[in-house]
Amino acid sequence: MYSEKVMDHFMNPRNVGEIENAEAVGQVGNAKCGDIMKMYLKIDNDIITDVKFKTFGCGSAIATSSMATEMIKGKTVKEALKLTNKAVAEALDGLPPVKMHCSVLAEQAVKAAIYNYAKERNLVYEELDGFDPDEDHDHHDHGEEE
Amino acid sequence: MYSEKVMDHFMNPRNVGEIENAEAVGQVGNAKCGDIMKMYLKIDNDIITDVKFKTFGCGSAIATSSMATEMIKGKTVKEALKLTNKAVAEALDGLPPVKMHCSVLAEQAVKAAIYNYAKERNLVYEELDGFDPDEDHDHHDHGEEE
Amino acid sequence: MNKRVYFDYSATTPMKKEVLEEMLPFFNIEFGNPSSIHSFGRQGKSVLDTARDKIAKTLNAKSDEIFFTGGGSEADNWAIKGVAFANKAKGNHIITTKIEHHAVLHTCEYLEKEGFEVTYLDVDQYGLVDVDDVKNAIKDNTILITIIYANNEIGTIQPIKEIAQVSKEKGVIFHTDAVQAYGNEIIDVIDLSVDLMSISAHKVYGPKGVGALYIKRGTKIHQLIHGGAQEKRRRAGTENIPGIVGFGKASEMAYENIEDHINKLIRLRDKMINELMEKIPYTRLNGHPTKRLPGNVNLSFEFIEGESLLLSLDMVGIAGSSGSACTSGSLDPSHVLMAIGLSHEVAHGSLRLTIGDFTTEEDVDYVIEKLPPIVDRLRQMSPLYEK
Amino acid sequence: MNKRVYFDYSATTPMKKEVLEEMLPFFNIEFGNPSSIHSFGRQGKSVLDTARDKIAKTLNAKSDEIFFTGGGSEADNWAIKGVAFANKAKGNHIITTKIEHHAVLHTCEYLEKEGFEVTYLDVDQYGLVDVDDVKNAIKDNTILITIIYANNEIGTIQPIKEIAQVSKEKGVIFHTDAVQAYGNEIIDVIDLSVDLMSISAHKVYGPKGVGALYIKRGTKIHQLIHGGAQEKRRRAGTENIPGIVGFGKASEMAYENIEDHINKLIRLRDKMINELMEKIPYTRLNGHPTKRLPGNVNLSFEFIEGESLLLSLDMVGIAGSSGSACTSGSLDPSHVLMAIGLSHEVAHGSLRLTIGDFTTEEDVDYVIEKLPPIVDRLRQMSPLYEK
């Protein structure tokens, strides 16, 4: 069901952990829905010098967190804001359709961290126009049982 | 589904045919329902000296006709009237439940022949009390299809 | 009994050995539940999709329009009850024919008791439905037309495309029971423009207890079996993976050389019909002479009754079937034979011999040799027969 | 992946080889349709009866009270819709619980849309229904009570006999979904006094796509699948002979040494529960500690989510299942875990490991070894976990 890349990032996630005194910290999702993603960004001179995450969620949520952290590390904040869930999914060689929303979570977590960072510093990023950190990511309904 | 005896009487029916100038002739059933049994009895001095039948009907109808003719041959009329469908079925080592009504047909055919015989001769047999040669034998409803 | 020849392919078919081989691993090796996440189950999922694809291809349908069921009867029940209940706000009138399989007929009769109104169309002497009759029967409250594609008893094939067209023009949902047609006709659901179609695996050398309903996208229909989310939430129950895999394989094989299959069967069928009719007097062919299933022979022999005929055939190893009531112990002979105008007597003396992939010319010759004396013997015993 | 251990027997079981062996001849040798008169078909009929007898015996039912279906879901749908529609003149109220299998739950929800009224009873923290709640819920218009015998997720076994008694006293028809209980409990329909009971073959080492409904003589119920006269006119469709033969054999085998089976499973189950709970902090047992299916282990590990747990287990070859929404992509975790009062977070971290006849002590030890570090690894990644 998952690509080898997803499984690799799930089994050996990059950048798990926390960053003390991180410039940007964001959390999205909620435990009720079964997924929480928390991201820590060290930002130095507009450059993301370090990223860490913690995720409570499915395999795909963990893999997309891991991939997203890799993809924004070393980038400028503006570049990081351009990260889309699609790009994350593609970098993982694709996700099953029902799992695409988990990649949305990763995009949102990055945005939420930067949103908090910008707010504290009174910075304005047009990429954050209309972004609401408390909005639920979409969830599909595909229950099966045995 | 059928006993060996039924199959024997079906494949090698005894007494098939007609008797010209038979003293007693009776027919029961109707083609609409898929079965007609016609019996011819030669009666000499109250003894059934010969019997023949013709049957349009299922295997069990043919086998019970055949068995019934054997069972009444050489008997007195009164004895023949005591023939029950159960006795015929038993003599055949049994019939499937849905086919019991075919043996009723054989009993009725014998009775119908004797009924006609008695009527023509103004004889009275208490065994024929309440017998109605035109009454339909009961039919079960067990259709299956493929 | 020495020789045994099977002439009852319309009742059911033996499974092809290639079908069984494909099924075997799924009984106890790759046995997982496809709804499971682990590797035992994941395999199940993809083989289900493969089977679905194969069947979709044979019908020119999309894969997500094929829903597996527990057989042809379930598919018929689902189609009819599902549409009836889902559309009852729109109307309560259903149109069908007098020659449907009982899975359709009894379902319609049940719906009558539940407040629906059903028109049972007549057919002509060949068992054909008149397209104009369908058109004229449509009313404002008509919600469903269900007509059998090819009849299981007499083999007559209906003008499904024309009927579906009429249905479409009036905006009525159209279902066809193609259980007999499938594997014996080239079927294209797009070209035919049907909304729902029932098929069954055991009629095409696949396993018993598996069928499918084609549901055109957007067709308004309720579920018949509620529960788990299998079959895209439309038919609950742990999937019968071996069965579905077998159905997929059987379907693929059925359509691989469908023209050859049809041509072979037609040749044997017509040989059998012609020679038997020539050899046996007072015989009538039931169903349409050309618009009929390639493997269907249905003859009525006057003055004799079907069960005794079947039994006699069975004694020489020939397996056939009959429309006689005495076969089943029920009072009335086949409703299909009645609908094409046979008298009770003649209907009782009908015999269906159906040909399939394993039938040989030799088997056909054997029947042509054995049947005439059997018919004659039974006629000699019949009080209806006057030489 | 090297080792593969299966801990998902409640989802489905591998077929026993003895079962497959009994089925094989019926695919392509003795393949006849049992409704046929000829010798290909007659054999079918008697093996159906043999299978029916075997199953009846395991339940202390009469043979003619067992009706074969296309699975457990169909049996549930049939029981509930069949009773509802057949008794609607009498009333429209149905009583069930909040922890039914979806085959029951979604059927009840469907019936609500069709004008029936359904009471969904609460259960306690162990998943037990209170018999008094059942009694109090019965109204004048109650026509059916349907309660799951043993729950598929948490394994809790209900006081079915007491509930059936209450039902009987009030003259209400009682159905129980015994799909999980069958083969894992000693069941006597007379002693229990139930009217209807659903079972399914693939949960007892038999084939998928075959089930049965026990219908006590005299129970007023409509058909679900109309058509041919199979199953004494109560369930149409050409019989799945190989499947039914397999079900018969599997049932017989399941009850041959049922005590040994139960004892073995309980021992492994309790070992697993005890050792895992000892080794892994913040763990809770879901379901009743003793009134539970012999093979059911259901644990919640706080701070982690089920799908990632299952995936991790799958990587070391362990096949389990979970009540987490993320497994299925649906928003809410299992309705059963919610009903016993788990918070969403905790419900998401639940794991069901079910033991069966092929589970060895070694397999259990393997899980006890592998699971704790996996839970720990995932907790280390979780933002909810504070060491």
Ligand SMILES: Cc1ncc(COP(=O)(O)O)c(C=O)c1O
């Ligand atoms: C309790 C319960 N009821 C019903 C079912 C449905 O049975 P089936 O999968 O045979 O349709 C299952 C399993 O799937 C079950 O565990």
Ligand SMILES: Cc1ncc(COP(=O)(O)O)c(C=O)c1O
């Ligand atoms: C025309 C037709 N429809 C429906 C069915 C029912 O299919 P199944 O036996 O798979 O339930 C059959 C055969 O039995 C059939 O011939």
Ligand code: FES
């Ligand atoms: S005579 Fe009618 S079934 Fe035997």
Ligand code: FES
């Ligand atoms: S995070 Fe909920 S399904 Fe992936």
